[in-house]
Amino acid sequence: IESELKIVTGLVEPHFMAGYSGGRKLITPGIAHKDTITAVHNARFLEDPGARNCNLLGNPLHEEQIEIARMIGRILAVNTVIDEHRRLSHVNFGEIAESHLAAVSFLKNYAMVPVGRRFSTVLTTGAGYPLDKTYYQTVKGMVGALDLLCEGGNLFIASECSEGLGSASYVSVQERLLSLGVERFCREYRAKAHADVDEWQTGQQVRCMLRGSVHLFSKLPPGEARLTGATPVKSLLAHLAESVERSADSSIAVIPEGPYVIPVFKP
Template identity: 35%
Template sequence: MKVTLSYGKQGLTVDVPDTAVVVEPRHLAGLPDEKAAVVNALRHPIGCPPLCEMVKPTDRVAIVISDITRPTPNHKLVPWLLEELSHVPLEQFVIINGTGTHRDQTRDEFIQMLGEWVVDNVRIINNNCHDKSTQAKVGSSRFGCDVYLNKEYVEADFRIVTGFIEPHFFAGFSGGPKGIMPGIAGIETILAFHNARMIGDPAATWGNMEGNPVQEMSREVNRMCKPDFMLNVTLNGNKQITGVFAGELFAAHAAGCEFVKEHVMIRCDHRFDVVITSNSGYPLDQNLYQAVKGMSAAHQIVRRGGTIICAAECSDGLPNHGNYAKILQMRKTPQEILEMINDPSFQMFDQWQVQKQAVIQTWADVYVYSELSDADIERAMLKPTRDIGQTLRELQAKYGDAMSVAVLPLGPLTIPYVAE
C-alpha cells in the first residue's frame, strides 16, 4: 500500500507492505475561526485576568517567539496579540526570537515567520546565547549553574511567551516554559540544562512531566523571571490550529499538555522489526539535527536489533552551524560517542542531540532518506537510502517474510508507546 510521509513542503509517498501498521494521532479538524478562538482565549485566559487588562499603555512589552525550526503560527498569533494590545505604542514592543543554540534568522525568514508588516513595524532581535552582554543573571539553579536570560526580556515591564505544544523527546512536552528555557537563555545555563545526566535520565522522555529533570529545571528557571502571560496552540498534521491555551504559564501549559496527550500518545501492542518515520515535514525536518526527534519517536516501538528508516528533507544540511556534526566525528561508533559524552569532563553545546541519536543507534540501525549526500549521512554514522521501498525489500531478507513494519507518517507529532 502507499503511505504519504510528511517530508519537506510537498510530502513523500512510499510503498510499504500491506501488513504495515500506520500509527497516526487521532485527527482533529482545524478550528473553524482561528482568530476568534485566539482572541477569546486572550480575553478569557486560564488563571489570570484578560490580557488587555494586565498591560498598561506605558509598559515595555517583550514577546518571545519560537525560532524557524518550529511550526508555531506566529504570523497569526503575533499580529493578533498586537491588535489586542493596540493601546500600547508599537515602539514599546520587542519581539525576541528564542533561538536557544540555533542560528539567527534573516530578515526574509522573519517575514516568513511573522509577516512583512510586523517585521517593518516592530523591533525584532535574535537571542544570542553566546554574548553575555545581552543577558542578565536572574538567579542560580539547584541543577548546578547560574541562570542567564535575555536582558531585554528581563528588563521588560510585561513579558509574553508564545509557542506550540507537542510531545518532546526529553522535556516531556514542548511549549510553555521551554519558550524561555532554553529559548532565550545563555549558553552556560543551556549547557547545564542539556547535560548528559539530565538527558540520560529515564524520566526525561516523551510525554512525561513528573520527575522529569529537564522539565523541572525549565520550570525553575521560569519562576526566576516568569512570563506574565502565555499564548500556546496545538496543531494538526496540516499545521492548522486545533486548540488555544492562554493565561498563567503553568496552568495554561498543563491544560495544553493534557489536550495533546489525549490525542497523540498512541499505544501499540508490540514492537516492530522496522519503523518508518518522518520528522513532521517542514519546518521541523530542515536539518538532520532536528530529525533525531523523528528517530526517537520510532525508537519507542522498534525492537532491539531492528531498523528505523527516517525521511527528513534536511534543506538546511546537517546543519553547517553548531557542533552536532563535529561531535559525531570525535569517535568511531555510537557506543564510543555515548561513553565520551557521559564523561563528566566533556561539555560541548549540541551534545544532547548527539547523545539521543547515539542511544537510538545502539538499539537499532538507522537509515535516512533525505536531500543530504550519502557522505554526509555516513559522516553522521547513519545509513543512506535513496529508495525506501528497495530498502524494505532488502530488510525482508534479514528479518524474514513475517517482517513487521510500522509507519509514523507525521513523525514526532505522533508518539507511540508499548506498555512493557
C-alpha cells in the same frame, strides 16, 4: 526579566527531551544563558528515562525548566496547538506552568498512540517540510519511533535534509562521533557538566543506535550522508523488504508524521 509584565508565546507539541514544547521551554532554553542551556542538556538530564516524548512526570529537564521559570517570578503565557494541516486547534492564556499543562491536557490524546507490540522494522519520517530541512531536526523523528523498535531492529527514517546536516557545531560533534565511536563518545559526553553546543542531538541519535540499526533515506550528498552515522538508503522499498525478510517479522510499523505523533508501547 526585570519587566513588571512578562508574557511568552509558544507552540505546544511533543518534545523528545522535555516531554512537550512551549511553556517553560520559552524561558529555558528560550532566553537562557549559554551556560544554563548547556548544563540542562548534559547526559545526566537527557539520559534519564523520564526525559522523553510526552512525559512530564519525573522528567528532570521539565522540572529544572519549571524551577528556572519560578526564579524569574510571575510569567504569563499564550499557548497554541496546531493540527496536521498547521491550523490552529487550541489556544489558551494564563500563568505559564498552569496554562501549559492545560494545553498539554488538550494535546496528549491526539499526540500519543498506544501500540501493543514492538517491531523489527520501523519506518518513520522527519515530518516533511519544513522540519526535515536538516538532519539535526531529523533526529527527532528517530527518537519519536524508538519505543516501537525491537532490540537489534532496523529503524528507517525518510527525511529530505535539503539544507544539509545543520550548524557547524553540530557537524563537528557528528565528526567526533564517527572518530571516537559510540562507546567512547558516550563516555566523554557523560563526563561533562556542560554539553558542547548541539552535542545533545548526537547524544539522542546514539540512543537509537544503541537500540538497533538506523537507516536514512534522504537527498544528502555522500559526504554529508556519511557524517550522519546512519546507513544511507537509496531504495527504501528494497531495504524494507530485506529487513522484513531477515527478521522473519512480516509487520512494519509506519509513522508518517514522524515526531508529531508518538507511539507508546503498551503490551
